[in-house]
Amino acid sequence: MTNLPLAGIRVLDLCIVLAGPTCGRTLAQYGAEVIKIDPEHRPPQLTPWLDVGRGKRSIALNISTPEGLDTFLKLVDSADVILEGFRKGVTDRLGIGYEQVRAKNPGIVYASINCFGRSGPWELRPGFEQNAQAATGVQLRNSGGEGQPRPATFTLNDYGTGIAAAYGVMMALLEREKTGKGQHVEAALSHTSATISAPYHVNHKNYVRDDVGGPGARGLNALAGLYESADNWVFLSAFSEDQWLKLCLLDEFSHLQSMEVFSSKASRSENDLLLREILEEIFVTKPSDYWVDTMKSAQIPLVKNTTAAEIHEDDFNHARGLIRGKDYSNSQEINSSWGKTTWSGNPVNMSKTPLQDVFPPVFGAETLNVLKELGITTEKIDQLRKAGVIPKQLPINI
Template sequence: MNSAPLKGIKVLDLTIVLAGPTCGRTLAQYGAEVIKIDPENRKPQLYQWIDVSRGKKSVSLNLKSPGGKETFLKLAEKADVILEGFRKGTTDKLGIGYDQIRKINPKLIYASINCYGHKGPWQFRPGFEQNAQAVTGIQMRNGSNESGPRAATYTLNDYGTGLAAAYGVMLALLERNKTNKGKHIGASLAGTSTFLTGPYATSFKDEFLKNDIGGPGLRGRGPLCSLYECQNNEWIFFKITNETQWVSLVSTDQFKVLAKNPLFSSFALREDNKSELFIILREIIKKKSALEWVEFFKGLNIPSIKNTLAQEIHASEYNTTRKMIVSKDYSNDKNYLY
């Protein structure tokens, strides 16, 4: 990528796990030279390299030793960006905090990532993905009255915070072009989690507060905007947004039973009789495959999509053509799978 927008930018990546490394990976994808700094006692893990460390260079340093710290400071003198995800105060104790680094490199962008933010009473608390989910209510809304709170099964805050931090770094670099000065920026998992659940952070007329447990629906916002099981354990999501789509649906042979039911003759009645509508739709949709339903809804101009498995994503010719999926043989590295 000779024309990559971040070509010529040097980044020192001190982070581990997902959020910080995602930030570094994103910067590398846009052309930055990212050098991953690993502690001597932490062995590189192949799956993390494949996911969030691709495109990076690496070096192993003991920052607590004079030689390791001296080497890092030499790198920092010529770096544009430093990424760190230590608990607040740790980098200061190591002698590589922002106030210490900017004395030798006043134009440096220093990005700090943690769970709860870098100000306030929780700034020194450790925390990870699930902690951020809990403190922002995601686990409440991911569960139900029957199951209680339930952790989300994917690390939305880790990856989201990495992207947000990369965005912040790019803005700080843009500002540096105007001011010729560096900056200390921060990103947090809890901040990302709050942003991603924005409607629940808004209390206008208690619109979202009343449905906090279980959210707007475990599988959607109602029977006409929901997930349904099809044949062969496949699932489909479809959404009907207006009366025209509803009329087109109930005019078909498969769904004409709904047109004859007075419980569903208006939008208000369909809202009042959601449970009954759910039951009927489940019974009908279970009779065909997901792909059959996708074609059916396509003909009615109703948005629908089959839920896709990871192996289907990997096998997609479209994804491989766009290089969203890239194959590489790691069979010779089997001894390095830790």
């Protein structure tokens, strides 16, 4: 689709796990040609492959061998972007660090994605999602400060970092249109965690820390939180004065308006625990659908708390493309073993350049095509096979 914003941009993706590959997938969704490079001895795992491996041309190439490195450097000549997620220093030792690549290709946009950034005492430390959470206070906060720390319920930093890296890469490409020059882009799980944690990632001399967390946490306050209904849970958001007054017009809540302890925003805040207890007793008396309908009529924001099973069962999610997938059971290719698959869809709507749907490749399926496009002869390809630079058998099932 040549109308896509990144049509004509070539990306070399050396990343593994989630954050870096998310960047590659995002760039592919915007139209870039993304060549995903993995060695045969470290094949990707199927679950993340179906998620963040999508939209890429997969080649199995061992760049830690001299011939593999040479092949990679041939690709660098035609690349616009390189994505790497190695510990700092590894790419330099391999001969493909930013300065080394820039010497060959001054327009290259080179994105380095890691856990703790590329400067500071921890610049060489390895880390994954949970390490970033542990360092930045997320896990202690989630435990309420007691007992074993608890991770966040999602790999929030991995995906956020991957997409932030794509943001950085695209800005670098935009700037390159003016300057003709590439640059180095840095994204890190801990930087992303800090941004997501912004309400708490602050301090000043008059600051009083009051972090909300722990397994019993239900909301920011009594009027912005989860409540158990007769059959499920709902989330109420009624903290504005206008919404409070509307709430008090409803039969079940009308007695609250005359209670002095709730007469102002300040007094409701002071008596937040009492208000929560009263609201808990009210909400548990009726089912979620009743509350959704009642609050909708009253123009007070309230939703049913969706469960994981409901996410997959919701026809709207499928119709809208938020849950996508493909049944590979009858595929004639090696990936028939994947069976019926699902993955998350793309949430971005653009009126002139709609993003493209992207699908998971078979591991290594594009190896020979890419090598031939580089002008590598059949004879040479056989030599690469014999030397273990590329697999003897292609493609490879994962």
